[in-house]
Amino acid sequence: MERTEILAEHRPPGTTLEPQRFLINERYVNLVVVSTDQFRQRPQNELIQSGVKHEECLKETQTGLEHISPNRLFRWSHQSQCVPHAVMVSGVPGIGKTTLIQKFVYDWVTGKLYQRFAFVFSFRFRDFNRLGKVSLEEMILQQYPYLESQIGNILQDPERLLFIFDGLDESIHQIDFRSSKLTHPKQGADFGDIVVSLVRQSLLKGCSVLITSRPTRLASVDTGVFQRIADIMGFLHEDRMIFFKNFFGSEELSEKAFHYVQENDTLYTFCYIPSYCWIVCTVLSMCFKAQPTNTDQLMESLPKTVTQLFVTFVANILANHNQNTGDSHTARELLRSIGWMAEYGVMNHIIVFDERYLKSFSVRNDKHLFSSFIMESGQPSNVDYTFLHLTLQEFFAALAHFIDYNADRLQKTLHAAESYNDGRAEILLRFLCGLSDSSTRFLLKSHVGELSVQAAGDVITWIQHKITKEQKSAKKNLLNTFYYLHESRNKALVSQCIGSNKEVDFSNTPLTPLDFSVLSFILQSCKETDKVNLSFSNIESEGLRKLIPALHTIKNLR
Structure with missing residues (x-):
């Protein structure tokens, strides 16, 4: 019960304090879980795709979606017309899959649900990555050795057993659900x-x-054998408010923070992800602490883009580290090495690293700063490493190019990143564009030294070429390039790239509220646009509200 009763948050970044621990019932916020099978085609980055899907989910009627609370995962499924025995729960990194499992097991232990199960065996895929052939019995006893004298009897009653396997995407094994080979729990196998x-x-x-x-792994496996497939959609609006209140404790601070984030669509959109919410709250609490009274300085210090959010997050960690050690050189070297490891992971769908990767990229894990960014798990002889969040991994992958600039390597990364049709490097590209802004880079200068101006120039040149190319291609591609410009905050670049184009046409292209915010920034930067066509773009009142600051720049709006 102790393993599931306590919910541990990451320790305050850059400090030597222990991770904060709370009773799971005090901090757990309900997640929206819906029945789905829509992960087959992933032309976009999964966080972006799920963010769009989340907004669509909020607009769905109650009859259009089957909402599934944890206590209904193994109850009658309308889609499969049966009581499921195999359930797949999908969700992007940080959405709360592991926490949902923890709450599920805790509620079972405390007698609140699923008492038809006499035993619940919970495993993580990553823990078996380097395991040879093993039998089911051995696998159970490896994790639950105290059951050795009873295991034979326990397995005699399978209807009362639930097996939980967390993190299929973290498994290095090829898992083919189309055929099975084993019939006895003593049989050895992969x-x-x-x-x-x-x-x-x-x-x-x-x-x-x-x-x-994660959805990306499910796109490549046959999931037809599962009687229920559910997608964790994350936090609804009111759930985000609850999270902020729980985090800050103070009603005044939580409302202040939430109001700021809600007014910034770029930051708010990804707050459907609990771990992203934690990063946002952590950064805002740092800003409030640094500027408790000066409103103007506070507003200036608050992040405006996702890049600035992560720059501020990392800068505060480095500030605490350098204050304690006075060693900015070590920080720069660590960020360089973990950055190249991070990029390799992004490009190859790797989020779990082991000692071999650390050695290959010369990453030293004996420094306190290392544990501020990367989590360790597993036994001493079998340790795995993951970044605090996938988006942090993507940020470090981009930052490495500004710390350790090499023109050929950057061009190779840009070319490879835009060539992937599954969107795996989309956030990386946005971070590269965000770091091309000198004021954003300046936030890190005192902690790691100068960041490459040449890298910024190369990225800006790439954006210019990208805009020229995408203006003649699909509207969605052009919109995506607008996001690069928005992240760069470079109004002069926007004016230079888009200003000569007197017409912006997104007709018959469904746009989200965030899309309209980005478009508003683009139009304001252009100062004057002859014609903007948004017919059949789902503009609605929310989209129009986002465009208000730019309306005076548009001569003709359709």
């Missing part, structure tokens, strides 16, 4: 074969299985 055999019921027929995964 870990993936055991999971598949449990799901397909050739092993322990009647047992129940719950698996979690």
Whole structure:
């Protein structure tokens, strides 16, 4: 019970304090979970795609979506017309898959739900990445050794067993759900074969299985064997408010922070992700602490873009580190090494690293600063490392090019990043564009020294070429390039790239409120546009409100 009762937040960044711990019932905020199978095609980055989908979810009627609370995951499914025994829960990084599992198990332990299960066995895919052949019995006893004398009897009643496997996307094994091989719990096999055999019921027929995964992994596996597939959509508006109140404690501070974020669509859109909410709250609390009374200085210090958010997050960690050690050189070297490791991970869909990666990229994990950015898990002989959040990994991947500039390497990254059709490097590209802004880079200067002006110039040149090319292509591609310009905050560049184009046409292109905010920035930067066509773009009142600051620059709006 102790493993599930306590919810541990990351320790305050850059400090030597222990991670903050809370009773899970005090901090857990309900997540929206809906029935879905829409992860087959992922032309966009999964965070962006899910953010758009989340906005659509909020507009759906109650009959259009099947909302699933944790206590209904193994109840009757309308889609499959049965009581499911195999359930897949999908969600982007940081959305709360692991926390949902923790709450699920805690509620079972405390007798609140699913008492038909006598035993719940919970595993993480990553813990079995370097495991050889093993039997189901051995796998259970490895994690639950105190069951050794009872394991035979326990497995005799599979209808009362639930197996939970968290993080399919973190597994290095090829897992094919189309066929199963095992029939007996004493049979030795690869870990993936055991999971598949449990799901397909050739092993322990009647047992129940719950698996979690990122959407990207599900796009490449056959999920037809699951009777329920659910997608964690994250926080609704009111849930975000609750999270802010829980984080700040103070009603005044939480309202102040939430109001600021809500007015900034760029920051607010991704707040459907709990871990992103934590980063936003952490940064704002740092800003409030640094400027408790001076309103003008406070507003100036608050992040305006996602890049500025992560720059401020990292800068505050480095400030605490340098204050304690006075060693900015070590910080720069660490950011360089973890940055190149991060980029390799982004480009190759790797979010779990082991000692081999640390050695390959000359990452030293013996420094306190290392643990401010990267989490360790596993046993001493089998340690894995993950960044606090995937987006932080993507940020460090971009930052590496400004710390350790190499023209050829940057061009290679830009070319590779835009060539991926699954959007894996989309956030990386946005961070590169964001770091091209000198005022944003300046926030890190006192902590890591100068960041490359040449890298910024190369990125700006790339944006210019990108705009020229995309103006003749699909409207969605052009819109995506507008996001690069928005992240760069470079109004002169916008005016130079877009200003000569007197017509902006997004007709018959569904746009989100955030799209309209980005478009508003572009139009304001251009100062004057002859014609803007937004017919059949789902503009509605919210979109029009976002455009108000730019309306005076438009001669003809359709």
